[in-house]
Amino acid sequence: MQRMSARDAKNGFGRLIDLARASPVAIEKHGRAVVVVVALEEYERLVGDLGKEDAPTKGEGNSPKGEQ
Numbered sequence: 001m002q003r004m005s006a007r008d009a010k011n012g013f014g015r016l017i018d019l020a021r022a023s024p025v026a027i028e029k030h031g032r033a034v035v036v037v038v039a040l041e042e043y044e045r046l047v048g049d050l051g052k053e054d055a056p057t058k059g060e061g062n063s064p065k066g067e068q
Contacts, residue, residue, distance in 0.1 A: 001026055003033065 002025045009016045009027050016037060019025045024042065026033040038046070 001036075003028055005029075006034075009037075 002019050002023060004012075004016060004019070004025055004027055006027055006029045009025075016025060016027075020037040021039045024036050024038045027035045027037060
């Protein structure tokens with residue numbers, strides 16, 4: 001698994017996307033992995049059918065709280 005600092009992920013978001021499409025990328029804050037970015041296909045494979053009925057449709061639930 002690739003690793004990237006939060007600062008590098010922010011400053012090189014396009015690169016993060018490219019890396020994550022190939023394999024999961026751990027994002028680190030203060031030297032500790034806090035999240036993992038994965039390609040949509042990998043996420044769907046991991047989740048499987050779980051929650052498909054509750055999954056947001058395109059344009060739904062994709063913005064942080066209070067943003068439209």
